[in-house]
Amino acid sequence: MSMPAENIDIDTNIKEEKKEFHPGRPRSEKSRKAILDATRRLLTHMPLSELSIEAIAKKAKVGKTTIYRWWPSKAAIAMEAFLEQPGVQNIIPTTATSEEAIEKQLESLIRQLRGQNGRIIAGIIAESQGSADVLDLLYDKFLKDRVSPLHDHIEKGKADGIFKKELNTEIALDMLVGPLFLRVLSGEHGIDNIFAESYPAQALLALKV
Amino acid sequence: MSMPAENIDIDTNIKEEKKEFHPGRPRSEKSRKAILDATRRLLTHMPLSELSIEAIAKKAKVGKTTIYRWWPSKAAIAMEAFLEQPGVQNIIPTTATSEEAIEKQLESLIRQLRGQNGRIIAGIIAESQGSADVLDLLYDKFLKDRVSPLHDHIEKGKADGIFKKELNTEIALDMLVGPLFLRVLSGEHGIDNIFAESYPAQALLALKV
Amino acid sequence: MSMPAENIDIDTNIKEEKKEFHPGRPRSEKSRKAILDATRRLLTHMPLSELSIEAIAKKAKVGKTTIYRWWPSKAAIAMEAFLEQPGVQNIIPTTATSEEAIEKQLESLIRQLRGQNGRIIAGIIAESQGSADVLDLLYDKFLKDRVSPLHDHIEKGKADGIFKKELNTEIALDMLVGPLFLRVLSGEHGIDNIFAESYPAQALLALKV
Amino acid sequence: MSMPAENIDIDTNIKEEKKEFHPGRPRSEKSRKAILDATRRLLTHMPLSELSIEAIAKKAKVGKTTIYRWWPSKAAIAMEAFLEQPGVQNIIPTTATSEEAIEKQLESLIRQLRGQNGRIIAGIIAESQGSADVLDLLYDKFLKDRVSPLHDHIEKGKADGIFKKELNTEIALDMLVGPLFLRVLSGEHGIDNIFAESYPAQALLALKV
DNA sequence: AGGTAACCGAGACGGTACGTCACGTCTTTAC
DNA sequence: GTAAAGACGTGACGTACCGTCTCGGTTACCT
Structure with a gap:
């Protein structure tokens, strides 16, 4: 994933403590x-x-x-509407082997991207082709939390001798999530039952020695 | 790749022989x-x-x-403008091992999708999210010729014992091309030199036993 | 009626005698x-x-x-289509008093301008507001034959002491046909039965001493 | 004049008092x-x-x-542009004999329909041939105020024994204004000086016993 | 009989204007 | 200062006709 650099929102924590004065309605x-x-x-x-x-x-x-x-664009509204739904929050599993962590994360992603939700994300990806802002938004609000964690697990798996050492981590990351987004963008029959059930295991299979 | 089924144009050969009369300018x-x-x-x-x-x-x-x-849409014009360029014609290598054939095809795809050309395809993918017609166009005019051939080579590789037998061919196909399109959609730094050079070998590595 | 000057078609008579050579289909x-x-x-x-x-x-x-x-315009086609119909040919009554001649002519005009036919002429008048050619066409092909004859009968009537001598002949002419065209242009209820039956007598009444 | 019936706007007076709230710009x-x-x-x-x-x-x-x-049509814009000009407002003379009132009104109409203004009205009449809405507009905004008043004066004149009793009032009305519009529609030389000066008296002459 | 030339149908061409839609901004009153 | 409402200038949409053009093919008269 060659995505834009992180863009930490420094205000997030402060907001809770400092009750700023806002005149007007x-x-x-x-x-x-x-x-x-x-x-x-x-x-x-x-x-x-x-x-x-x-x-x-x-x-x-x-x-x-x-x-x-x-909101700066309809993609931003859609992103927020998407994220606010129950079931799309990303929960990072605490303790697990690399293999298990990746499998869980892929399962979670598939759950979040099936059906109607996938079509929203597909729409946002489409919008991002005409606007760098939307591309950043997609990365910051969605991909960063869901895809980046996989990076460390791939590295760990390689170090542990489970995954092929010759694999470039960045490219391996793309191989894990690329098929997912390809399906999401492929229209109605995007992520079907067969894919949803077999993909996490199949993806791991590709990485393993 | 969950794309629409082939749509063989039975007239193609006939066209050369039968000079149809078209009245009017x-x-x-x-x-x-x-x-x-x-x-x-x-x-x-x-x-x-x-x-x-x-x-x-x-x-x-x-x-x-x-x-x-x-033309029915601007995506269709862009597709035709894209395909008419030198260097985007797809040449299917005649004789080769599965491995070599896949490598060659991936290299060819990367060549066709780098830089300006990639941005056109990315735009067409974006347009396809709002129109099934454009999605079909993308498959018929671009993907069918370039992606489908990989399918048979994966199967052959599995039969020859070179590739992991447990891999679902459809999913393996997605793992070969998914990362490519992911990069194409990822903006300016899409397919960089490092990716272009190392990807075909890396992709094969994932399939091999 | 302040219409354009006559535009005598000098070829008309010649055409019958001289069979001009027209090569081609x-x-x-x-x-x-x-x-x-x-x-x-x-x-x-x-x-x-x-x-x-x-x-x-x-x-x-x-x-x-x-x-x-x-044909130079759709108005010209409509004019020809209109004139070719049975019942719109203008027949000039041979011998009659001024009064009778005018009455007959007004009755004839009313017959020609009622219903569907009136709507065609109204359309041509409308078209003529944007094009001098159509205005000329209207005069040459329709008005000249039907309205001009009235001119002489008005003069004769004045000379005979039947009509008011103080009336300007041109203006009297307008008073005879103005109401007719006003009705034609007034839409669906243009020339109704009451008008059609009473107008010729009423118009003469206005001219008479 | 066979025009649509009056369409009294009952709100007109109320508008001044009741300041209706219109949200938005x-x-x-x-x-x-x-x-x-x-x-x-x-x-x-x-x-x-x-x-x-x-x-x-x-x-x-x-x-x-x-x-x-x-505005619903270009004719409506033209109508409003026409009416807003100085000199086209219709002033109804208060006290006068029928004869004087008609003469004044015809003079006023001629003034409003000469030159450029006449060409606008001619254009609107032309447009009205393809659209009942424009025809209604022409009547409501222009003809109603300027032509209808003549109706009563004709009746009064007939009652007073000045005008021919046998005249149908509707038809007499058409005879008063028909020639005017006929000239307006007749192109460049429509209402010339001779017509403008002599018409009102000539028209009255036709009505008088 | 063949040549010549204007005719014919079909329909593509570069244009202009149509009336509609959505954009993102502005301007009003009300809360 | 935020909100609802909705008018504003802008620009693109896809369509309808305009009047012209360019084809292959037709139909007459004149050598």
């Missing part, structure tokens, strides 16, 4: 939820490319300005 | 070339998503109708 | 009829403004070039 | 004026039939949407 949580909800609903009927900010605003009964104030 | 080869050329030029300055049919028409000094008469 | 009478017929049919469904040359060509199974070769 | 008076002004300027160079909404938008430096938001 505070952001409406109701609107935020209405926007993300409308987006999710609309994306069940149409691909991200056909989704328009105006349609979201209308469905959420919200001014367009409110959307533009808080 | 014949299609202008000059315009066809001007359109593809303008498309190629414009795509060096902008991604496919920003390319407009109107801009092509203007640059090619051609009516918009002429474009719509012959 | 002669004009197709079949096509001519098909075009006028298609035009008439289409004009029952749509106003002249919505009629397109392409629609005529398609309906008449004729090349567009054939139409453009023989 | 208010209509731009600047754009409205720019559009009407551009239309007026363009119509001095070309007939209404050649005027395009796009040309207006370009000249007025305004989006096409802004035009379509407020």
